[in-house]
Amino acid sequence: MSNLSTQSYKGARDYFPEDKRLQNYIFKVWHATAQSFGYEEYGAPLLEPLDIYTAKSGQELAGEQTYLFTDRGGRQVAIRPEMTPSISRMVASRRQELAMPARLYSIANFMRYERPQRGREREFWQLNADLFGAEGPWADAEIIEFGYRSIMNFGAREDMFTVRVNNRQLINQLMSGFLGLDVIGAQMMTRLLDRKNKISPEAFREQAIEIFGSEEAKAGLPKLAQLISMRSVDDLPEELADSPSVQQLRQVMTLLRQKGIGNAMFDVTLMRGLDYYTGTVFEFFDNSPENNRALFGGGRYDGLIGLFGVEPVATVGVGLGATTMQQFLEVHELLPKLTTHTDVYIIAVDAASLGGADALARTLRSEGVRAELDFSGRKLDKQLKTALKKNIPFVAFVGEEEIASGVYTIKNLIESTEQKVSLERMISVVKDRRYDGDDDAAFEI
Ligand code: HAM
Numbered sequence: 133m134s135n136l137s138t139q140s141y142k143g144a145r146d147y148f149p150e151d152k153r154l155q156n157y158i159f160k161v162w163h164a165t166a167q168s169f170g171y172e173e174y175g176a177p178l179l180e181p182l183d184i185y186t187a188k189s190g191q192e193l194a195g196e197q198t199y200l201f202t203d204r205g206g207r208q209v210a211i212r213p214e215m216t217p218s219i220s221r222m223v224a225s226r227r228q229e230l231a232m233p234a235r236l237y238s239i240a241n242f243m244r245y246e247r248p249q250r251g252r253e254r255e256f257w258q259l260n261a262d263l264f265g266a267e268g269p270w271a272d273a274e275i276i277e278f279g280y281r282s283i284m285n286f287g288a289r290e291d292m293f294t295v296r297v298n299n300r301q302l303i304n305q306l307m308s309g310f311l312g313l314d315v316i317g318a319q320m321m322t323r324l325l326d327r328k329n330k331i332s333p334e335a336f337r338e339q340a341i342e343i344f345g346s347e348e349a350k351a352g353l354p355k356l357a358q359l360i361s362m363r364s365v366d367d368l369p370e371e372l373a374d375s376p377s378v379q380q381l382r383q384v385m386t387l388l389r390q391k392g393i394g395n396a397m398f399d400v401t402l403m404r405g406l407d408y409y410t411g412t413v414f415e416f417f418d419n420s421p422e423n424n425r426a427l428f429g430g431g432r433y434d435g436l437i438g439l440f441g442v443e444p445v446a447t448v449g450v451g452l453g454a455t456t457m458q459q460f461l462e463v464h465e466l467l468p469k470l471t472t473h474t475d476v477y478i479i480a481v482d483a484a485s486l487g488g489a490d491a492l493a494r495t496l497r498s499e500g501v502r503a504e505l506d507f508s509g510r511k512l513d514k515q516l517k518t519a520l521k522k523n524i525p526f527v528a529f530v531g532e533e534e535i536a537s538g539v540y541t542i543k544n545l546i547e548s549t550e551q552k553v554s555l556e557r558m559i560s561v562v563k564d565r566r567y568d569g570d571d572d573a574a575f576e577i
Pocket of ligand 1: 246253254255455457
C-alpha cells in the first residue's frame, strides 16, 4: 500500500501554531471591535438544510458552490457556505423574544466549492456582524462603520483601502428606467457589471450588445458608458434624484462623512453577487497594487427573515473574510511579530530535581506565568535547544541548590542575559518581558 498523503484537502488549510497565532490575532481584534459596538456573539450549526440557501443566496453560491450530501435520513444537507441564512433562521425562530434592534456577531468557518486561488479557499473563516430590526440610513452607516473599524483597529490608514457603496434598488431603477432592460436583461447586465474588471473591454462590449440586442445597443451602449462613468451621486440622471434609493444613498454617504470616514465613495458598478440584498450594498477594496481586490462586503437584506414564515425584519450586515484580511495586513505590513505565548521553559538539571521543577512550574502557573516543563531528562544543551527552537524567551534551571535556596537562574534567550532571581522576582521579570507581539496594547479602540 502506498503512503497516505500529508496534504490537506484541496483549498483547505492546515493551521500550525504559527498560522493559528496569526489567525487568533485577527480574531482578537475582531472580537474587540464587535464588542465595542455592542454586538453579542452567537454560534450556529455547521450543517443546514440546503433549501435555506436555494431560497435567496443565488445560483452561484447555492447551486454551484455548496458542499452537498444526503444524510442517512434522506435529507439534503449543505455545509454552510455563509452565515446570513443561518442567523436569519435563528432570529426568525426567536422573532418575539429578541430585544430589537439585535446586534449579533460570530466568527466561524465556511466551505464553498470554488477554484482555490489567492484569497479564495474552499474552507475559510468569516466575521459576520448583522443588525436586525433597524431600517434607514443610520443602520446601514453603522454596519459600514463597523467594517471600517474592523480594518482601522489593526493600525490601518484610510489611504490603504476604499469603501465602495451602492444601492440595489437604484441598480434596478438604472437597469430598467435608464437602460431600458427587462427583468432578465437587467439580471444579465447586473452580472456582467459584476464581472467587468475580470474580463477584457472587448468581451464586455460584446456581451453588453448581446444583452441589449443589436438594434437597441445603439442607444444602449452610450448610456451604459455614461452609467459606468458616474462618479458621484450628483452624476445620476436627474429623474432619479428624488427617488427613495438615491435619497437613502445620499443620507448614508453624509452619515459616513459625519462619522469621520473619509475613504467612502459611491460606485454605480458595485453589484454584490448575492440575490438577497434589497438596499444599500458596499464592499471594501484594498488600494495596494499588490493586492488590488475586494476585501469584504455586505448590505441590507430586508426580505430574508420573512421567508421563515414570520413578520419580516429589516436587516443589514457584513461578512469579513479572515484570509483577505490577513493578506491586507501582510501587504501593508501591519502584522506584529507574533511568537509563542509560553513565557518560560523549566529545565530540571537532574532526575532528583524533577519534583522540585514541577512544583515550580505549578506555582508559576498559579501566578499567571505560562510555564512549560521539560521532564525528558535529556542533556541540558538538548533541552536548551528545544527552548530556542520554540522561541520561548526564558529558561529557568532547577537543581537541588535552587530548590533549597528558592533562588533560580533564569536565562533570557532573546537578549542573551542571565540573572539569579527569587520566585517573586522571576514572576515579575517574565511577565514584564513578553515578546509574543500579542499584547493588549497592539490596538487601541
Ligand atoms: P460574500 O461576499 O460572499 O458575502 O463573502 C464575504 C467575504 O468573505 C468576502 O469578501 C471574503 O472576504 C470572504 N470570502 C468569501 N468566500 C471566500 C473564499 N472562498 N475564500 C476566502 N474568503 C472568502 C457573504 O458571505 C455575505 N453572507 C455577507 C453578509 C453578511 N451580508 C450580510 N451579512
